[in-house]
Amino acid sequence: MDLLTPIGLILALVTMLVGQALEGGHVGSLLNAPAALIVFGGTFGASLIQSPLPVYIQALRSSSWIFVPPQHDPQEAIDKIIEWSNVARKEGLLGLEAVEETESDPFASKGLQLLVDGSEPESIRTILETEVTSKEQFELAGAKTFEAMGGYAPTIGILGAVMGLIHVMENLGDPEKLGAGIATAFVATIYGVGIANIVLLPMANKIKAVVHERTRFREMVLEGIVSIAEGENPRNIEVKLQGYTAQ
Template identity: 40%
Template sequence: MDIATLVGIVSAFALVIISIMMGGGLGLFVNIPSLMIVVGGTLGATMVNYPLADVLGVFKVVKNVFFTKVWSTQEVVDRFVDFANKSRREGILALESEVANLDDDFMVKGLQLTIDGMEPESIREILETEIEYLEERHKSGAEILTTMATFFPAMGMIGTLIGLVQMLATMDDPSTIGPSMAVALLTTFYGAVAANLVCLPMAGKLKKRSQEETLVKEMIISGIVSVANGENPRVIEQKLHSFVPPTARESRFD
């Protein structure tokens, strides 16, 4: 669970709700027609803009905003130094026992290809292709959320226009002015909240998650290719440290 994301969303909505409660009551800001226009209109427009499978898939991608398990860069460095030491002492086939203890499918795939005797550059090509399509999937999820963030305020504006038309059309009946204005203003409010407190922050977090995951996977590729080439553990550590900021580097050979 990503605490920053959870705290950010909860605190943002809590402050908005508290401000509403201090100014009157929460019931004043609940309007079903406005919600139908904003939420229904946005989902409909998004499904027109993207294939249904992509729209449904974004909900699976969104879980990465809250739940993610990415290796730290230092863990990757330490793990490949250990792999290199074992490989040089006992041979590349000795890494077979390490594969069973790993829970990272990408690293397992790379190590298994190495154990199977595939050429290092062929291993790099296969793993880099996998990263490329991983980035594409993450990019698609963030793009859909960004598009929804565009549609939400637009649907809010449409709802505002609907409310204003209803109000102007019934000016002779004062009892209808209030409900019509509520639809007019609350749709804009709902659209702004959904776009700026949900969609845009989540899209930004997904982009950040993608960058972090890509960095770790690129480190894994470099480590696997180095192990496959039989390089010295110290050299491998230095190679992998090039991915890490100088202040975060911890050497096993000092």
Template identity: 40%
Template sequence: MDAAPAIGIGAGFAVVVTANVLEGGNPMSLLLMPPLLLVFGTTILVTIAGGTMKDAKTAGLSLKRAFTSDAADPEELLPQVVTLAEKARKEGLLALEQAARDVDDDFLRRGITMAVDGTDPEELREILESEVYTKRANDKQAAKFFADAGAYAPTIGIIGTVMGLVHVLENLSAPEELGHLIAAAFVATLWGVTSANVIFLPLGNRLKRLSELEVAHMEVAIEGIAAIQAGANARVVTQRLRSLIGSPGTAEAA
């Protein structure tokens, strides 16, 4: 599991709380239910309103992925693809039928299996690229959900502050309460800005980055499968994939 989002968001909140304490504030004064309910509840609801229920469900499922998924590394495919290419070149494509079952990567395994089954190279590439296109579109929508939430949250926080200030004006006859009421009013703006910049926008960027890495992983797999189908030798396969990954090294180093 990649700990980047947990570390970033957790440490971000820790810094905010620490700064509040160092300024002489009480962290509990920030945990007021009305502004928390307004900011988080309304932000999520209006973000749902900007899409479909399917989009909201996809975003909900992607939330777990954002915290628990490891970042895909396209270079991890190199040894597997090169081994398969060597075997296919020496023993023929049909020899990969058993070897494909031992491949850990689901996408690569499906592609190799279809190649072994005799799927036309162009048709196979079209099938796999369609899957990449669909994944990219779904991931883009999930990331957009959190990006939209990050855009709405600060404004909703301002709405909460305005509501609080209206309440302040209603109590001008009780000056001893004004300080507390004004402070409470600005808590909504604080949570609006904080939730946007510490939670929603980072999660949206995290999902976008995960998608980029996973798509790159799949594209490397597609090129590897195509090279294996074409009967390319392992050295050529390695060089081709390294050029896609952008990693240092040559075919001889592999």
């Protein structure tokens, strides 16, 4: 689990609430159901209009990555690739057929299948690079959904503020109703700016970071498989792939 995510969320919320209290305000003054309905409902509604269903589903799936990102062990993958290279040198590329049948990673399995089929190294590189790019763009589209929501939320918060002020103007003759309208106006703005900058935009950026890490991992596997197809020495392959683990 990525502990920085819950720590960051808690820290941001606590500091704001403490600051509100130090200013003499009350936490209850930040709770406003109409403002929440306008901002949250409007933001998610706008995101539904923007994104095709497959992209929206991917965005929802990737939202869990901010807490539990997919785990990849580059060193373990390098060790497997070196093992595949040794098998190919001893038994030929057809010797990898049994390995391909037991490989759990679909991307690596596809690469092994191309090796077993005797595809040319450049052909393997082209096919796998196309898949790497396609997967990266699709996963980034999910992150961009949250990024777009982070752009909509403040604007919809302003919309909520204007609606609250309209309510105020309609009830200038009834002082008892003025407070509720003014509260909705200001709290809607807080909700819009807050959810954008504390939740949505950080989510988008963290998901992007995870996607880039996944892409880098696939590129490493791709390079290893192409190196096997080119008949490189296992030691040279290992040295080359270690470059992907450098921090």
